[in-house]
Amino acid sequence: MDEPLLETLTSEIVNGNYASPPLLNEDYLPARSVKELKTVFWLESLKLWRIAGPAVITILCQYGTNSATSIFVGHLGDIELSAISISLGVISSFSFGFLLGMGSALETLCGQAFGAGQVHMLGVYMQRSWIILFTFCLLLTPLYVVAGPLLKLLGQNDQIADLAGQFSIQIIPQLFSLALNFPAQKFLQAQSKFDVLAWISFVVLICHVGLLWLFIYGLSLGTMGAAFALDITAWATCLAQIVYIMVWCNEGWTGFSLMAFKDIWAFVKLSFASALMLCLEIWYMMSIYLITGSLENAVIAVGSLSICLNLNGWEGILFVGVNAAISVRVSNELGRKRPRAAKYSVYVTIFQAILIGIFFMMVVLVAREYLALIFTNDAALRKSVSHLAYLLGVTMLLNSVQQVISGVAIGGGWQSTVAYVNLGSYYIFGIPLGYVLGHFAGFGVMGLWGGMIIGIALQTLILSIILYRTNWTKEVEQSTERVRVWGGQDTNNKATNDPI
Structure with a gap:
C-alpha cells in the first residue's frame, strides 16, 4: 500500500470514519511481507483504539x-x-x-x-x-x-x-x-x-x-x-x-x-446464552471470597485477596473497553463479508493484549512489596499481598487475553459455546481444584487462588484453540444467514418492518 493511500486511511480512521472507510470496502489482501504486516497492524490498531x-x-x-x-x-x-x-x-x-x-x-x-x-x-x-x-x-x-x-x-x-x-x-x-x-x-x-x-x-x-x-x-x-x-x-x-x-x-x-x-423466544435463548456466559465469569471471581472466608486466619486471607482483586479490577476496566471494541470490529467485519479483516483484527488485538498484560504483570512483580500501602499499613496484610502478587501478575496476563477472546465470541455469536467452556473450566475444574489446594493441601489462599487461575488458564487455552481453528469464511456465511433469518427478509430478500 502506497504512502498517500495509507495516510488517507489513517486520517479517515482518526476522524471517526473507521466503521466503513470508503477505501476499505474490500477485504484485506493476504499480508505476506513485513511491510504489509506493518500496514495491517497500524490500521487495525487505529481502528481498535479509536473505539476502545x-x-x-x-x-x-x-x-x-x-x-x-x-x-x-x-x-x-x-x-x-x-x-x-x-x-x-x-x-x-x-x-x-x-x-x-x-x-x-x-x-x-x-x-x-x-x-x-x-x-x-x-x-x-x-x-x-x-x-x-x-x-x-x-x-x-x-x-x-x-x-x-x-x-x-x-x-x-x-x-x-x-x-x-x-x-x-x-x-x-x-x-x-x-x-x-x-x-x-x-x-x-x-x-x-x-x-x-x-x-x-x-x-x-x-x-x-x-x-x-x-x-x-x-x-x-x-x-x-x-x-x-x-x-x-x-x-x-x-x-x-x-x-x-x-x-x-x-x-x-x-x-x-x-x-x-x-421471534421473541429465539431472542430470549440467545440473550440467556449471553447472560450465562458473562455471569459464569463474574460469579467465578465472586465465589473466591466465599471460599476464602472459610480458611484459617480468614481476616488476613480475605483482606489481602480483596486488595489484589481490587488492583486487578482496574486493569479489568481497560480490557472491558477492549472487549467491547473487538466485539464491534468482529461483528461488523463478518457482517460486511470480510473474513480476513475479521481475522486480522483478532490477531492484532490479541498480540497487543498480551503485551499490555505482560507490562502490568511486570509492574505488579516489581512493586509487590509496596502494593498494599495504597490500602493499609498493616504489616501482616502487606506481607500476604506481597506473596499473592505473583498470582495477581499471572491473573492480569491471563485476563488480558481472556477478555479479548470473550469479545470475539460475542462478535461472532459463540455465546453458547463459551458458556459451556466456562462451566467446565471454572466450576467443574477450577473451583474444586482450588478448594483441594487451599483446604486439604494446606496452601491456604495461595492454593485456592492458584487452582482457580489454572481454571482460567484452561478456559483461555480451550478458547484459543477454538479461535485458532476458526474458519472465518464459514463465520461470514453463518453471519449472513443470521442476518437473513433475524432480519425478517422475505424470499425477495426485502426486509419487512411494519411500523405500529
Whole structure:
C-alpha cells in the first residue's frame, strides 16, 4: 500500500470514519511481507483504539458513579458505608451482570446487521431486547424487596442488612432503567458511536456528584438521598441515549415496530446464552471470597485477596473497553463479508493484549512489596499481598487475553459455546481444584487462588484453540444467514418492518 493511500486511511480512521472507510470496502489482501504486516497492524490498531478509548472512558465514568456514592455515604458512618457497599456490590451487581449479559446478545445481532447494511434492523432488535429485559427486571424485583432478610440469612449483621435492604428497595427504579439502558448502549456501540456514550457518561457522572451533595448534605436525606441520586442519574443516562437515538440515528431508528414481538423466544435463548456466559465469569471471581472466608486466619486471607482483586479490577476496566471494541470490529467485519479483516483484527488485538498484560504483570512483580500501602499499613496484610502478587501478575496476563477472546465470541455469536467452556473450566475444574489446594493441601489462599487461575488458564487455552481453528469464511456465511433469518427478509430478500 502506497504512502498517500495509507495516510488517507489513517486520517479517515482518526476522524471517526473507521466503521466503513470508503477505501476499505474490500477485504484485506493476504499480508505476506513485513511491510504489509506493518500496514495491517497500524490500521487495525487505529481502528481498535479509536473505539476502545471512548469505551474505557465510558466504563470509568460508570464505575465512578458507584465509587462516588460510596465515598459520600462513607462520611455518614461505617454502618452506612457497609450497607450501601453490600447492596451495590451484591444485590445490584448481580442484576447488573445478568442484564448486561442479556443485552450482550445485541452486540452480535446489531454488529453483524450493521456490517451487512441492514441498519434499519438495529432499532427492531433494540425494541425486542427492551421487552425481554423489562420482563426480567420484573422477575428480579423480588430480590430487591427481600434483600434485607436474604442478607441476614447469609450471615450479615442485622443493622447492616436492614439498611442494605431499605437501600435496595429504594434503587428499584435504577434496576428498571437498565432494561432500556443496555439495549440502547449496544445499539450505539454496534455503529461505533462510542464518543456519544463517553460524553453522556462523563456529564452524568458530574451531575451525579452534584446530586449526591445536594441530597445527602444539602437536604440531609442520608442514604435515601444517595438512592435518589442513583435513580435520577441512571434514568438520565438512559433517556439521553434514547433521545440521541430517536433524533440523530434516523437510519437505525425508524420508529416503533411490530417486528419487535417477532421471534421473541429465539431472542430470549440467545440473550440467556449471553447472560450465562458473562455471569459464569463474574460469579467465578465472586465465589473466591466465599471460599476464602472459610480458611484459617480468614481476616488476613480475605483482606489481602480483596486488595489484589481490587488492583486487578482496574486493569479489568481497560480490557472491558477492549472487549467491547473487538466485539464491534468482529461483528461488523463478518457482517460486511470480510473474513480476513475479521481475522486480522483478532490477531492484532490479541498480540497487543498480551503485551499490555505482560507490562502490568511486570509492574505488579516489581512493586509487590509496596502494593498494599495504597490500602493499609498493616504489616501482616502487606506481607500476604506481597506473596499473592505473583498470582495477581499471572491473573492480569491471563485476563488480558481472556477478555479479548470473550469479545470475539460475542462478535461472532459463540455465546453458547463459551458458556459451556466456562462451566467446565471454572466450576467443574477450577473451583474444586482450588478448594483441594487451599483446604486439604494446606496452601491456604495461595492454593485456592492458584487452582482457580489454572481454571482460567484452561478456559483461555480451550478458547484459543477454538479461535485458532476458526474458519472465518464459514463465520461470514453463518453471519449472513443470521442476518437473513433475524432480519425478517422475505424470499425477495426485502426486509419487512411494519411500523405500529
